Amino acid sequence: xxxPLVTLSGIVKRFGDFTAVHRLDxxxxxxxxxxxxGPSGCGKTTTLRMIAGLEAPTEGQLRIGGRLMNDVxxxxxxxxxxxxxLALFPxxxxxxxxxxGLRMRGIGTAERRRRAVEWLERLEIRxxxxxxxxxxxxxxxxxxxxxxxxxxxxxILLLDEPLSALDAHLVIRMQGVLTRLQRELGITxxxxxxxxxxxxxxxxxxxxxSGGRIVQTGRPRExxxxxxxxxxxxxxxxxxxxxxxxxxxxxxxxLGVFPAANLPAAGRRAILVIAxxxxxxxxxxxxxxxxxxxxxxxxxxxxxxxxxxxxxxxELKVQLPERALGDLDLHAxxxxxxxxxxxxxxxxxxx
Amino acid sequence: xxRFALAFRLPIIVWQGLFFLGxxxxxxxxxxxxxxxxxxxxxxxxxxxxxMLTRGYVWDSYWYTLGMASLTTAAAAMLAFPAAWVLAxxxxxxxxxxxxxxLIIPFFTSYLVRTFSWYVILAESGVIxxxxxxxxxxxxxxxxxxxxxxxxxxxxxxxxVVILQTVSLANIDQNLVQAARNLGCPPARAxxxxxxxxxxxxxxxxxxxxxxxSFGDFVAPYYLGGSKPPTLPILIVDTTKSGQQWPRAAVVAxxxxxxxFAIAATAIWLAYRKRVSA
Numbered sequence: 001x002x003x004p005l006v007t008l009s010g011i012v013k014r015f016g017d018f019t020a021v022h023r024l025d026x027x028x029x030x031x032x033x034x035x036x037x038g039p040s041g042c043g044k045t046t047t048l049r050m051i052a053g054l055e056a057p058t059e060g061q062l063r064i065g066g067r068l069m070n071d072v073x074x075x076x077x078x079x080x081x082x083x084x085x086l087a088l089f090p091x092x093x094x095x096x097x098x099x100x101g102l103r104m105r106g107i108g109t110a111e112r113r114r115r116a117v118e119w120l121e122r123l124e125i126r127x128x129x130x131x132x133x134x135x136x137x138x139x140x141x142x143x144x145x146x147x148x149x150x151x152x153x154x155x156i157l158l159l160d161e162p163l164s165a166l167d168a169h170l171v172i173r174m175q176g177v178l179t180r181l182q183r184e185l186g187i188t189x190x191x192x193x194x195x196x197x198x199x200x201x202x203x204x205x206x207x208x209x210s211g212g213r214i215v216q217t218g219r220p221r222e223x224x225x226x227x228x229x230x231x232x233x234x235x236x237x238x239x240x241x242x243x244x245x246x247x248x249x250x251x252x253x254x255l256g257v258f259p260a261a262n263l264p265a266a267g268r269r270a271i272l273v274i275a276x277x278x279x280x281x282x283x284x285x286x287x288x289x290x291x292x293x294x295x296x297x298x299x300x301x302x303x304x305x306x307x308x309x310x311x312x313x314x315e316l317k318v319q320l321p322e323r324a325l326g327d328l329d330l331h332a333x334x335x336x337x338x339x340x341x342x343x344x345x346x347x348x349x350x351x
Numbered sequence: 352x353x354r355f356a357l358a359f360r361l362p363i364i365v366w367q368g369l370f371f372l373g374x375x376x377x378x379x380x381x382x383x384x385x386x387x388x389x390x391x392x393x394x395x396x397x398x399x400x401x402x403m404l405t406r407g408y409v410w411d412s413y414w415y416t417l418g419m420a421s422l423t424t425a426a427a428a429m430l431a432f433p434a435a436w437v438l439a440x441x442x443x444x445x446x447x448x449x450x451x452x453x454l455i456i457p458f459f460t461s462y463l464v465r466t467f468s469w470y471v472i473l474a475e476s477g478v479i480x481x482x483x484x485x486x487x488x489x490x491x492x493x494x495x496x497x498x499x500x501x502x503x504x505x506x507x508x509x510x511x512v513v514i515l516q517t518v519s520l521a522n523i524d525q526n527l528v529q530a531a532r533n534l535g536c537p538p539a540r541a542x543x544x545x546x547x548x549x550x551x552x553x554x555x556x557x558x559x560x561x562x563x564x565s566f567g568d569f570v571a572p573y574y575l576g577g578s579k580p581p582t583l584p585i586l587i588v589d590t591t592k593s594g595q596q597w598p599r600a601a602v603v604a605x606x607x608x609x610x611x612f613a614i615a616a617t618a619i620w621l622a623y624r625k626r627v628s629a
Binding site: 052053054073074075076078079080081083085087089090091100101104105132148149152 | 524526527529530531532533534535536537538540544545548549551625
């Protein structure tokens, strides 16, 4: 990467005996929308807070724009953050909240007001300028928080699960607002989330963390189609994970032998990952298909995930568009057969 | 209104009626009674009011009491704040709990005893003057002075003010303070820009308690302040003792109540007003 805006090298963060982040190396480019994703406690928020200066790294170096930031206090960093709780000031109205950062930079009243109102207009909340923030809806407050962070025209915006408190339909709208803003402003967004759909919908690049370490970095599609380890395969998407033993050109699993590429040497243990949306479902069996019984289904809008169980108890998932269900009778215990094309399996070497 | 809601409110309504509103109305009525031959007679005359409101010594007492209570409130708020700040932000939860417990302990002993114990410290031959004497300073007169009064008032109020301030500071959402710093606010400025506005309600309520307790206190000004001029509570006692003038004392009491109502109402309005000037 040429001239990264943010560089974390060998960053370690310990809280007493607990190590939240283990030797983390990460470069974030200028103008990049990067999502740091992982389950709670994986160190993603700690990493974000270290970039903001709210936590000091125990070891390692943090650079922003080439400058070593380890000892630069929070208020001198210009790394505004959108908080999970939004952290709007309840004793200030909407406009005054947005003006706060400008006031701290000693910008005059008239100029402050002009720039705040400009941002309120940009985020379509101009009409609430003089309103108390606790009269605003969740989505409106979200926009106030964004305006407050962006009004000082930073090079980088940190977002800590900003959409987690919003209703589903508002999340989609705010995702649109965020991606549009990021493109228009051309600044770096570092977005921390545990939500796969948010990360995949917005980010140019995704960093997956687990147990204080980065386990995979890549474009959303790479992460989705070619997980590099079992953790990512389980955390991202709906994947069927079959453990087995390599036979060189096929993998032997409890559910049968499946041809696959990129297998380790014969006799080594391996994992076959088949994305749920690539699995085919039929009422009647065919050569090599797996008989299953339906356990439950899950509707998320136009997509349906079916959870099935094979004879040996292995749980399998199938993801289908709702309209592809046709007149399938989806009662629990219903018998189906699963199969997948030979080339869709993704192999992980198990170590 | 729901019958159950009414039933639950009944005790407080009865209590307030019997022990607050009833006596208050009686006291107001009494301020219009007359005293003849050391006996109180029911009447509706403005003589007591006319007399008390036109006497210089009454107003001297009034302004003196108001001033001393205000001074004490300001002093208590400022003395308590650093302690409350440390207890709220710089010590562990456990230490804070112990500190609040220790701050409650003074209330276990009689306020009168605590006031008298100041004699040992503040007297001409007391601890402080002995210490100053060793450094060839003093002696300073501290008993029977306004200083003594303030020391007494603070004995009564300071622990309570520290507790109330600590609780209101400790309840601040620290995310908001961090958010301010994240937006470029240096730590010292964050105190004024965020911490104080957030703790405002609790800080004002603490100050209000301090004012109410000081304004109505008899013990400190009487034993440590020398009652020259007398504060309003001393004036009330003096008035009842000289010639059984309960109605005139009632006038002073109503003046005090009115003042406290006005100040409490203003304080509560300020405390709960949403906005602060930006």
